[in-house]
Amino acid sequence: MSRQKNQSYKAHGLPKGKEREQRTLIRFKTTLMNTLMDVLRHRPGWVEVKDEGEWDFYWCDVSWLRENFDHTYMDEHVRISHFRNHYELTRKNYMVKNLKRFRKQLEREAGKVEAAKCDFFPKTFEMPCEYHLFVEEFRKNPGITWIMKPVARSQGKGIFLFRRLKDIMDWRKDTKNSDDQKDEIPVENYVAQRYVENPYLIGGRKFDLRVYVLVMSYIPLRAWLYRDGFARFSNTRFTLSSIDDHYVHLTNVAVQKTSPDYHPKKGCKWMLQRFRQYLASKHGPEAVETLFSDMDNIFIKSLQSVQKVIISDKHCFELYGYDILIDQDLKPWLLEVNASPSLTASSQEDYELKTCLLEDTLHVVDMEARLTGREKRVGGFDLMWNDGPVSREEGPSDLTGMGNFVPNTHLGCVNDRKEQLRQLFRSLQVQKKAPG
């Protein structure tokens, strides 16, 4: 059990000393035309700027960031929705590298048991540079299934499953051939990952979980966990015999949408609350608690592994979409982290979830400078890590360090964000009016 610091007076990232300017007009810019645009336009005091106008807030896409971030000057108050080198966490090959390195470090510093907590990522090898290591692992475990994923693509494109080395040989030949023909196509990096063969099934279907984590800074590490999220179901029944059936194994909604069984009305998603209740009725509350705290561990460790690598610019924040797969032993596995989780809504319920998620994100970013910086909960977001674990309990933490530490996460729990926000902002107003 790590020594707990005195949490109660630690703010979450607002500059100490000088008062933050209250801004009445906030100029925002974004290229996304979905729920985000709706949320930004409806926010009181926020106006859109187009083209070359100056902005205070930019929800950019990653390509813009890559090209422009380095030569853009930003005032102190300005905020932008990505970290410069977020790909350390979100590109599969970098993430694997960082996690492996972090694990080694943890083993050196804290021992094997602590390091084993990083074993939430299925064995992954970068292609083509780690091909030989992969073959070694492959030979050690004959007959298991592997999944080949392109490093940088999303929405399930370019992914395939295989069991024989012959399959990759064929694939290598194919890609080599196409390279000869056209020189412009860059050699794409892939990762080969061990496929989780015993996923937890509900109604015979495979699913994965989408969870939202908001990181306000890396140094120190401050991360918020959103209470809502959803489980995305595959439309067809899970069986290992149908490796070629793209639709079974990839639960990404984008792929599901093209499946012949897909009915847009269904949406094939369950809210996390429903999922949590289902598990509780099947396995009991303790097992569910364990599963969810294992998921907390995934979020924290993955962020810690890139903490020293990511350029922690104070202007940056990032909303990550974590994809988690649960196996039949109720162990969560990290599939990937998305820096630009889809904000397009697939149904009314989805629209509401994403709208509330974005509204609360903007509350935490706090361009309006309303928060004190000591909040542990803003709407549906709970402060999960504040340069150290955050406890659910109020007041100074147990100084003996032996008390029952309950982490401040409520994934899949009741999200009464409206009432909480109302109370929060009312008390903030009262505090501002109070003298001194």
Added chain:
Amino acid sequence: MLQEESDLSLIIAQIVQKLKGSNLYAQLERQAWACLQRPEIRLESLKEDIKEFFKASGWEKKLQNAVYSELNVYPLPSHPSAPPEHLKEPLVYMRKAQGSWEKRILKSLNSMCTELSIPLARKRPVGEQKELLNKWNEMGTDEPDLSLFRPVYAPKDFLEVLINLRNPNYENGDSLSFRTHLGLIQVPLKVKDIPELKECFVELGLNTGQLGIDDSTQVPPELFENEHVRIGQKVLVQQDSAAAQQYIRQGSPTALRAELWALILNISSQPEDILYYEQLKTNVIQHDLLVDSLIYKDVKLTASNDDYYFVFEDYLYQVLLCFSRDTSVLSHFAYNSASPPKSYIRGKLGLEEYAVFYPPNGVIPFHGFSMYVAPLCFLYHEPYKLYQIFREMYVRFFFRLHSISSHPSGIVSLCLLFETLLQTYLPQLFYHLREIGAQPLRISFKWMVRAFSGYLATDQLLLLWDRILGYNSLEILAVLAAAVFAFRAVNLMEVTSLAAAEAVLADLSTLKVMPLLQIFLFATVT
């Protein structure tokens, strides 16, 4: 005194008769023989010693549960010379109405058969049997062409029949008085009013802890929830049906619900039960019934389109297809006003020796039928367990929601209860809705027929069904329907058409059932 005693002995005799034919009897006999080897059994006090043994080993509890189950399900015998039809339904005009409704359904089914030239039943060729066996766990992936099939009837057709029910012996008189019932149901059945409901549902009162209210996030669990869970675990350890039924009136903790329901319904999955289910499965594989297509269509139209139940599509087929072949369901027609439809082997119309019940379980599914099963998929994951629970729920409760009878839990009484509650305690709202042509029952009927499945959020629905089991009555459905109207009364007073009223009540998924019920029963000034 003498009358009561003889009544009691009659009841005991009937229950003994019933249980003698059951599996439990055979098991008890076996146990009795086996325990003779034990040292504590002595010849001199054989009877007492065996009784002691049964008590200690839990077999007495099982017997108690079985007796309790019988008492719950079977109506008590009334008069020794009452004919068996009285057990089904004592009122003649109701029996007649049910009979003509059944004729209509059959006519509809037969005409569909003839139109599509599909036999009611046919044996599957071997190839098809193999295919179905392979696909057993994923029948939902099948997309048979069901466009020509229509559901045999929908709840609104049934409502029309109920609206036209009249007691020929009852003369209302033409003059309107304060007694005149302004709703759609015009039969004089006795229904409870709020004071009586308060007595009946006393455990839902303001001073009693409830799951669904006192387990909300603002309430510290030490106040009620922890203790309630502890008691629940104790009840399960004791394996006492009656105690479980009493306990669940305050709601069931999520983790204990599956076991509690099984205990209350007296379901324990013996090897014989699993075998029986497998046998039904074989029947499904070997023979194809016309009702199968109706089931397929219903699942595709309702459960598959539901945001939460679509995941369980495959289980629904596995349960419902077997259900239609289960002849043990026929025994519930002894106390159901409905009768199983009869079909005759080709060419032998009218000859009783060639009559068969069709479908084998005597129950013709209607539009929305699969929604009775869908919520159970949340709790039970082995098909045979899910099947047993559903079957028991059906023969105890659900059948009453689509047959015409005078039973207090029958749909007719529920409709009348709903309308009476509304007219008596929300007269302004009731009158307003009636004036704009939006009779409240037209909106709430579909909720009650489905026991609110598919309309409420699942966790709320399960809390509601906890109380159905706890009180062994469906009256709570009518009370909830009235409570929903009371809750949305302000909006409803402003609408000016049936369509607008439907719109106000279209989405019940955000409602919290227990606070609504509590407020309506215990906190409204009447």
